[in-house]
Amino acid sequence: MKRIWTAALMMALMLQGTPARAEVVWDPLPPEAYALAKLYPDAQRLLFAFDYGHALVYERLLLNRGSIRDPEKFEKALLTDIVKILKNPPNVKIDEADIAPTYVFTFPLILSLFDWSHMLHQFVLDVLASSEDRGVAMNVRVNEIYRQYKANQPVVITDVCKTMLFMDGHYFSKAFRRSYPSFNLLIWSYHWFQIRLYEDLMKPTKLERDKAVADTIKSFWDLISNLPDSADFDMMPETAIEAPTFAKAFPALPSAFDNNHMLHDVVSDILTSDRVMGPAIRSEGIRFGRMAQDPNAFRAVNCPARK
Amino acid sequence: MIRNTLCFSVIALLGLPSLASAHDTSRAKAAELGLHRIERLVILRKINASFQTQTETLSIQLLQQRQPTDPFFKATITQGKAADGSQRTVDLMMDDDGKTLSFTEVGGTDPARLPSWTGKDALSLLEVAMHCVERELIENNRACADTPALSAYEKGFTGIVLSPINNADGKLMGAMAEVTAEGVTQTLRIRMMLDGMLDPQMPIEIKNTASEE
Numbered sequence: 001m002k003r004i005w006t007a008a009l010m011m012a013l014m015l016q017g018t019p020a021r022a023e024v025v026w027d028p029l030p031p032e033a034y035a036l037a038k039l040y041p042d043a044q045r046l047l048f049a050f051d052y053g054h055a056l057v058y059e060r061l062l063l064n065r066g067s068i069r070d071p072e073k074f075e076k077a078l079l080t081d082i083v084k085i086l087k088n089p090p091n092v093k094i095d096e097a098d099i100a101p102t103y104v105f106t107f108p109l110i111l112s113l114f115d116w117s118h119m120l121h122q123f124v125l126d127v128l129a130s131s132e133d134r135g136v137a138m139n140v141r142v143n144e145i146y147r148q149y150k151a152n153q154p155v156v157i158t159d160v161c162k163t164m165l166f167m168d169g170h171y172f173s174k175a176f177r178r179s180y181p182s183f184n185l186l187i188w189s190y191h192w193f194q195i196r197l198y199e200d201l202m203k204p205t206k207l208e209r210d211k212a213v214a215d216t217i218k219s220f221w222d223l224i225s226n227l228p229d230s231a232d233f234d235m236m237p238e239t240a241i242e243a244p245t246f247a248k249a250f251p252a253l254p255s256a257f258d259n260n261h262m263l264h265d266v267v268s269d270i271l272t273s274d275r276v277m278g279p280a281i282r283s284e285g286i287r288f289g290r291m292a293q294d295p296n297a298f299r300a301v302n303c304p305a306r307k
Numbered sequence: 308m309i310r311n312t313l314c315f316s317v318i319a320l321l322g323l324p325s326l327a328s329a330h331d332t333s334r335a336k337a338a339e340l341g342l343h344r345i346e347r348l349v350i351l352r353k354i355n356a357s358f359q360t361q362t363e364t365l366s367i368q369l370l371q372q373r374q375p376t377d378p379f380f381k382a383t384i385t386q387g388k389a390a391d392g393s394q395r396t397v398d399l400m401m402d403d404d405g406k407t408l409s410f411t412e413v414g415g416t417d418p419a420r421l422p423s424w425t426g427k428d429a430l431s432l433l434e435v436a437m438h439c440v441e442r443e444l445i446e447n448n449r450a451c452a453d454t455p456a457l458s459a460y461e462k463g464f465t466g467i468v469l470s471p472i473n474n475a476d477g478k479l480m481g482a483m484a485e486v487t488a489e490g491v492t493q494t495l496r497i498r499m500m501l502d503g504m505l506d507p508q509m510p511i512e513i514k515n516t517a518s519e520e
Contacts (some may be wrong), residue, residue: 009370059437090369163438163443163444164438165435165438165445165446168431168434169435169445169503169504171426173431174431175347177350177396181350181351228351229351232347234340234343234347234407235340235343236345296447297447298444298446298447299444299447300443300444301442301443301444301452302441302442302443
């Protein structure tokens, strides 16, 4: 009898504060949720705009697949639309189903992986932005948020470090950056911005954090001021390199974030490459979503995040 | 010959964001980053597009820095020699993180022996080979990661040469990358299939130059 009670108690402890179902629903929301929006509204609105931008580009690529005669013209039109959104970003997170229904239908697993992972990104930023304690208590909260994220295994992207060949080593790889180089660099600039925010919010004083976030926002606009030349990235920016303080404090998170970012590029390539036949897009989406979850697929031996 | 020079250091002078540095960049890592830069230059149409498919060699030199802002690595990327004696070449000047500061392109005509890669292109095959030199898993093949002798090639990397593997009928079967390193007398051979996977039969081999067949 004692054993049964012990097992029940352990089960209750395990479930406490963790999502109980394999759904993309974070319930209850962390008390810090969306604190970033209150403290750094410009940064938060840019993040909302990035989500909008990603969904929009995926939808347009899907809807226009096979009929894009002039990729440069297509890219220019898309960039014009996206820059408008970036300059007048939304105040709330946009539901992808509203603006990108075809994408939502085509990539069911990957959409769930992104949604769940974006919540992790958001809530970690919220904790870092708002924590009064800048030491142990803040770290404990970030790790609690991460534990809750990981508890929902069916939609978790692995935090095991993958090589860049996960992004670049497939039959369809690099199609997006070759066809739409400016847009690809815009997306890498999004990723850079998001990563730098983590580093900025690790600063010990509010004054330093305010300055760092303001500088990063300015740098983001510089990066996209004259695409493609203004964004001097040869490769996707990596969390451990761009946010070393953050990476040292939370060693599991950089790879989880980088794997998410690489998966975004994989989706862009699947949608752009004519080597992926139309009917295969959905199944490839599921296959590569599973690969993002699989700790052994493209596992890196030398991981910058673990150094 | 056309000599075409463009400086990316202008970007730093304009005060654009300085992207973070990793320091402790190995020669092999610098070479890999050089390949990524060549690909970017091709995509952005700043160098001849044929470098994507016809690149044959990459070599790395360490430079003497007079001041910290001077280049630290020089990467030279070449195509095969043309019948007219010309050879397309790009030199990259890089900082100690492997970030390209400037490049110089020397024009020429197509190589006399044109490579005809049918799966991955030349740059992508070289990139896979460099990941092997850096002792990474190639997809899930552990051959490079599990060979400690490769660390000498990563640290002392001096150059890599890509060549086709043909069968007795002359049919293209795969690719071989031969890697040399400072302080190592043997050559590292990396064999790949045309899709960029390692050859499962004999993915890597360390061969004495003196015992060449």
